[in-house]
Amino acid sequence: MKQNELNNPNEEETSDIDQNEQEEATNEQEANGIIQSGSVTTKGKHIIHCLTIIGQVEGHYILPSQNKTTKYEHVMPQLVAIEQDNEIEGLLIMINTVGGDVEAGLAIAELISGMKKPTVSIVLGGGHSIGVPLAVSAKKSFIVPSATMTIHPVRMNGLVLGIPQTLSYFEKMQERIVNFVIMNSRITAKRFRKLMMNTGELVMDVGTVLNGKEAVKEGLIDELGNLSDAIECLNSLIDEAKLPKEDTNDTSHDN
Numbered sequence: 001m002k003q004n005e006l007n008n009p010n011e012e013e014t015s016d017i018d019q020n021e022q023e024e025a026t027n028e029q030e031a032n033g034i035i036q037s038g039s040v041t042t043k044g045k046h047i048i049h050c051l052t053i054i055g056q057v058e059g060h061y062i063l064p065s066q067n068k069t070t071k072y073e074h075v076m077p078q079l080v081a082i083e084q085d086n087e088i089e090g091l092l093i094m095i096n097t098v099g100g101d102v103e104a105g106l107a108i109a110e111l112i113s114g115m116k117k118p119t120v121s122i123v124l125g126g127g128h129s130i131g132v133p134l135a136v137s138a139k140k141s142f143i144v145p146s147a148t149m150t151i152h153p154v155r156m157n158g159l160v161l162g163i164p165q166t167l168s169y170f171e172k173m174q175e176r177i178v179n180f181v182i183m184n185s186r187i188t189a190k191r192f193r194k195l196m197m198n199t200g201e202l203v204m205d206v207g208t209v210l211n212g213k214e215a216v217k218e219g220l221i222d223e224l225g226n227l228s229d230a231i232e233c234l235n236s237l238i239d240e241a242k243l244p245k246e247d248t249n250d251t252s253h254d255n
Contacts (some may be wrong), residue, residue, distance in 0.1 A: 044231075046234075046238045048092055048231075048238075049091050051091060051093050051094070052093075052096075053093060053094070053095045054096050054097060055069050055096075056068070056070070056100040057070050057072065057097060057099065057101050057134075059101025059102075060103075061101075076108065076111060079108070079115065082117065089117070089118070090117055090120070091112075091118070092230060093112065093119065093137075093138055094124060095122065095135055096123070096124045097127060097129075099128045099150075101130070102130055102154060102173060106177070109133040113137040118237035119138040119234075121135050121136075121141045121230075122141075122144070123135050123221065126147060126148050127147065127148075127149045132181060133180050140222050141221045142230045143212040143224060148211050149210045149215050151208050151209075151210070153207070178192055187219040191219075195208040
């Protein structure tokens with residue numbers, strides 16, 4: 001009996017050490033995730049994954065090392081993992097981007113818009129160019145008052161052949177962006193194109209720069225708010241998703 005009493009404190013001490021080691025390993029894993037991919041999974045009211053889209057969206061060509069980039073080959077597998085992970089209940093996308101590769105940005109935006117899990121985006125600083133489709137891809141979008149969004153036509157760097165086929169290619173690419181934005185926001189195609197082709201605002205380019213209030217007024221972004229508003233909204237969406245769905249197959253009628 002005395003021997004058992006002596007062994008119990010040792011067992012508790014070993015258990016505490018194992019728990020501390022596990023917590024340290026978890027913290028180290030989260031820190032590595034932030035450093036390597038700019039993302040982290042947080043545990044509050046609900047378990048949510050925070051994904052950042054910052055700098056320039058990098059596509060098929062590697063950008064210079066001094067550029068801050070979001071690599072689409074890193075983000076796309078993350079989105080698949082988030083959708084498949086039963087522990088993660090929602091996704092928060094924090095956006096501060098100057099734009100970047102159109103096809104890479106659209107690929108990420110399409111994946112986000114196709115997720116069944118609750119998703120909320122928040123534009124911080126800027127959501128320019130291809131950042132616009134990325135911002136509207138979530139089920140609910142926010143923008144802080146000081147942020148801006150630039151809407152402009154598709155551009156291409158490098159050698160461009162001045163032939164009708166090139167213009168047709170640009171038009172088709174532009175239509176892909178317009179269609180995606182109007183399907184995932186409240187802005188109309190006519191209004192979006194008008195903002196996109198505005199010649200009276202930008203000195204060296206065509207397009208329009210919208211601040212936070214203007215982006216909401218135009219119907220591009222759902223709400224003006226800050227981080228706490230976005231998290232509160234995401235928690236509400238998660239709560240709604242957990243509610244039991246009404247049985248729509250009930251065909252019984254009262255006599």
